[in-house]
Amino acid sequence: MTTQHEWPLWEVFVRTKAGLDHKHCGSLHATDAKMALHMARDVYTRRQEGCSLWVVRSDQIVASDPGDKAMLFDPMEDKVYRHPTFYRLPGAVDHM
Amino acid sequence: MALPTSVRLGGEPGLQYVLRLADTCLILSHRLSQWCGHAPVLEEDIAMTNIALDLVGQARALLSHAGQMGDPKYDEDQLAFLREERDYRNITLVELPRGDFGFTMLRTTMVATFLKLLWQRLAPSCDPELAAIAGKAFKEARYHQQHAADWVIRLGDGTPESQRRMAAALVQLWPYTHELFDSDAIDEQAAQTGLGPRWCDLQPAWLAEMGLILRPAGLTAPAETGFRSAGKQGVHSEHMGFILSELQYLQRAYPGGAW
Numbered sequence: 001m002t003t004q005h006e007w008p009l010w011e012v013f014v015r016t017k018a019g020l021d022h023k024h025c026g027s028l029h030a031t032d033a034k035m036a037l038h039m040a041r042d043v044y045t046r047r048q049e050g051c052s053l054w055v056v057r058s059d060q061i062v063a064s065d066p067g068d069k070a071m072l073f074d075p076m077e078d079k080v081y082r083h084p085t086f087y088r089l090p091g092a093v094d095h096m
Numbered sequence: 097m098a099l100p101t102s103v104r105l106g107g108e109p110g111l112q113y114v115l116r117l118a119d120t121c122l123i124l125s126h127r128l129s130q131w132c133g134h135a136p137v138l139e140e141d142i143a144m145t146n147i148a149l150d151l152v153g154q155a156r157a158l159l160s161h162a163g164q165m166g167d168p169k170y171d172e173d174q175l176a177f178l179r180e181e182r183d184y185r186n187i188t189l190v191e192l193p194r195g196d197f198g199f200t201m202l203r204t205t206m207v208a209t210f211l212k213l214l215w216q217r218l219a220p221s222c223d224p225e226l227a228a229i230a231g232k233a234f235k236e237a238r239y240h241q242q243h244a245a246d247w248v249i250r251l252g253d254g255t256p257e258s259q260r261r262m263a264a265a266l267v268q269l270w271p272y273t274h275e276l277f278d279s280d281a282i283d284e285q286a287a288q289t290g291l292g293p294r295w296c297d298l299q300p301a302w303l304a305e306m307g308l309i310l311r312p313a314g315l316t317a318p319a320e321t322g323f324r325s326a327g328k329q330g331v332h333s334e335h336m337g338f339i340l341s342e343l344q345y346l347q348r349a350y351p352g353g354a355w
Contacts (some may be wrong), residue, residue, distance in 0.1 A: 043145035
């Protein structure tokens with residue numbers, strides 16, 4: 001399938017309903033942004049999954065190196081004090 | 097086992113007007129469904145079958161409605177699968193063989209542009225059921241037009257090979273579009289009663305919208321040839337019988353079969 005190699009890859013983000021975030025749901029091949037939006041609509045929202053779409057060229061996404069995972073994320077393991085659970089909330093502030 | 101006999105609907109103009117629309121959706125849906133599993137890329141395979149499913153949904157709603165308009169009453173399956181060829185009223189354009197991808201996209205653009213304009217004018221129909229179907233179908237047709245027209249422009253303005261194929265498809269399809277706007281007593285009656293517009297009334301808007309697509313595609317509509325197809329009158333091309341034998345096989349072989 002040579003076309004699959006020629007057409008760039010796009011990441012698709014779907015907002016399920018107003019007020020929620022766009023969530024990554026998959027990827028697809030398309031020649032440009034307009035086609036990517038059409039394809040995203042047809043491939044990822046055919047069961048009423050969304051009300052808004054984002055598409056981003058996959059090669060535009062800068063990702064962290066999996067090899068750096070330990071360096072980047074392990075140090076956070078023992079820093080529970082960064083969670084806001086240690087503050088005493090005034091009684092009037094409900095449902096935080 | 098008794099084979100199901102064919103069903104026939106009456107010639108009431110209102111009923112015939114709805115049938116023309118219903119059968120056009122049904123047969124185009126069938127032609128598009130022939131791409132399932134064969135489109136050039138996976139994404140487009142899903143897009144084309146989505147369009148085919150929208151069209152079969154529209155055909156079902158319209159056939160159910162048509163089946164209740166006459167006497168005796170029929171259901172959508174009886175009308176879709178048990179009529180004789182001459183009793184189908186789709187335009188000939190939609191029964192032409194599938195063709196290549198460019199041909200398919202150009203035909204889909206032509207029909208979707210027409211249907212979009214028609215659904216829009218059917219929204220205020222005096223027939224509330226038809227108006228309701230039109231309200232929903234208009235949104236679907238708008239997307240079909242955009243999606244297919246996008247391909248027409250890409251391919252027409254693409255490589256020499258894609259350009260050549262689009263130009264060939266246009267020469268082949270264009271003469272069949274005249275039938276859309278050949279209005280007759282059925283259209284006249286629909287316009288008088290407020291059921292819907294004369295199809296010929298949609299021609300100026302259709303030509304204008306097609307121009308906006310063909311121009312950036314670098315395509316020019318061929319000159320008028322005088323050729324007229326007449327599928328709307330029940331006089332079909334040689335391809336129609338083959339479509340029906342495929343479409344009707346199951347209901348004819350296993351009457352009432354459902355799953």
